[in-house]
Amino acid sequence: MIRTDLGPVCALACALICTACGTPATCDTRQNAYDAPLIETDEQTGSILLSEQNDSKTLNFKATLNDLPEQWSGEGLLQIGGLQLDLSLRFESEPSGGDGRTEMPRLALTFEEPAASDSSTVTTSNYPGPTPFLYSPSLFEDCRSGAQQCESTRPVRIERLDGAPFPPVRVSFRASANARIPSCDKTSTARVTLGVEVESQ
Amino acid sequence: MLLASAGALLATSDVEHPVYRFEKSSDGPRAVLSVSQPNARFLLRVRVDALGPEQVDTRESALATVHGTIASSTDTNAGAGGGPSASAGAGTDAGSGGTSPFVSVRFGESEQASDAIAALTSFNLARPLHFSGDCAKPDQGAACQAELELDFDLTSPSALKADESLSIEWSVDFEARAFKPNGGSDVTSEAPWTIEIVELSEP
Numbered sequence: 001m002i003r004t005d006l007g008p009v010c011a012l013a014c015a016l017i018c019t020a021c022g023t024p025a026t027c028d029t030r031q032n033a034y035d036a037p038l039i040e041t042d043e044q045t046g047s048i049l050l051s052e053q054n055d056s057k058t059l060n061f062k063a064t065l066n067d068l069p070e071q072w073s074g075e076g077l078l079q080i081g082g083l084q085l086d087l088s089l090r091f092e093s094e095p096s097g098g099d100g101r102t103e104m105p106r107l108a109l110t111f112e113e114p115a116a117s118d119s120s121t122v123t124t125s126n127y128p129g130p131t132p133f134l135y136s137p138s139l140f141e142d143c144r145s146g147a148q149q150c151e152s153t154r155p156v157r158i159e160r161l162d163g164a165p166f167p168p169v170r171v172s173f174r175a176s177a178n179a180r181i182p183s184c185d186k187t188s189t190a191r192v193t194l195g196v197e198v199e200s201q
Numbered sequence: 202m203l204l205a206s207a208g209a210l211l212a213t214s215d216v217e218h219p220v221y222r223f224e225k226s227s228d229g230p231r232a233v234l235s236v237s238q239p240n241a242r243f244l245l246r247v248r249v250d251a252l253g254p255e256q257v258d259t260r261e262s263a264l265a266t267v268h269g270t271i272a273s274s275t276d277t278n279a280g281a282g283g284g285p286s287a288s289a290g291a292g293t294d295a296g297s298g299g300t301s302p303f304v305s306v307r308f309g310e311s312e313q314a315s316d317a318i319a320a321l322t323s324f325n326l327a328r329p330l331h332f333s334g335d336c337a338k339p340d341q342g343a344a345c346q347a348e349l350e351l352d353f354d355l356t357s358p359s360a361l362k363a364d365e366s367l368s369i370e371w372s373v374d375f376e377a378r379a380f381k382p383n384g385g386s387d388v389t390s391e392a393p394w395t396i397e398i399v400e401l402s403e404p
Binding site: 097 | 302318321322356357
């Protein structure tokens with residue numbers, strides 16, 4: 001009687017032990033990207049100055065995934081990543097603006113997606129802020145399955161639409177990139193980097 | 202019984218109540234700000250003359266919205282052809298001076314100074330109206346009225362040249378709404394109010 005009751009328990013315990021001890025050579029199950037640990041870059045900050053009407057500059061954000069785990073290639077695993085960008089406006093002198101209560105020149109923000117040959121443009125309000133303008137596109141969607149390295153670029157073109165009597169306006173940005181890399185390899189050294197180049201038109 | 206009540210509640214929860222929408226607008230007197238006259242103050246007085254149709258109170262959710270535009274005398278003097286270059290010059294002057302001739306627009310009775318906005322070319326500022334007096338019978342007894350003080354101040358008068366001025370054209374829209382007691386559809390009409398705008402002299 002006692003032996004009969006312990007039989008299934010013992011079988012389950014043995015199965016668990018075997019699962020924990022036996023490291024498979026390849027992934028038996030695909031790890032959900034949302035469960036994978038998040039890797040992210042340090043925050044990149046900077047600013048550009050737009051002094052006159054039609055002044056325009058482009059922030060070229062380039063995010064790179066490096067040292068991707070080899071298991072990717074066989075499994076075609078999913079990855080998810082994103083750019084977190086916020087833009088805020090300030091005048092160089094008082095009133096500094098950006099508080100939602102100071103009139104500022106409007107800016108046209110064009111977010112390009114080179115891989116999709118697509119772009120979208122939004123215009124900032126006359127009284128922008130106090131919350132920074134947030135932009136968080138996905139990254140690495142076009143990465144080739146199995147690649148050891150992967151790169152995404154997200155150019156953001158900023159054009160000042162209004163000139164005088166508005167003083168020069170400084171556009172500050174804070175950006176970081178992140179990704180979740182599903183992998184069976186707990187010691188994965190995958191990392192993400194983010195660079196930004198300012199291009200004047 | 203319980204189900205029936207719940208059903209009735211659900212049935213009525215999405216019902217839109219028709220309203221009377223009362224509106225009234227008034228142009229304000231032009232304000233001119235300069236180095237020698239860096240501010241202007243106006244008293245906006247709204248007096249309720251009568252109840253609305255079906256004896257509804259016309260003060261509910263009453264709101265005043267002031268909007269206007271600001272133009273520099275240099276823009277005006279430059280004319281249509283020379284506008285852009287003159288404006289660019291003004292902007293450069295302002296920038297090099299480290300300040301710009303912003304106009305602070307605020308309601309004088311603001312609880313917080315942060316209610317003010319700083320405008321260079323246009324503005325839009327709203328404020329609820331609070332009435333006092335015998336508002337149940339507005340055509341009798343103490344006048345049922347609300348007052349707002351509107352202030353325009355140059356935040357940095359030194360940013361203007363001695364012979365330069367800013368001209369502010371402004372107007373105010375008043376609106377209120379009240380539920381229609383007997384249903385029907387929304388009705389928009391002129392508010393039975395008298396609007397008075399008085400320029401206040403400096404104390």
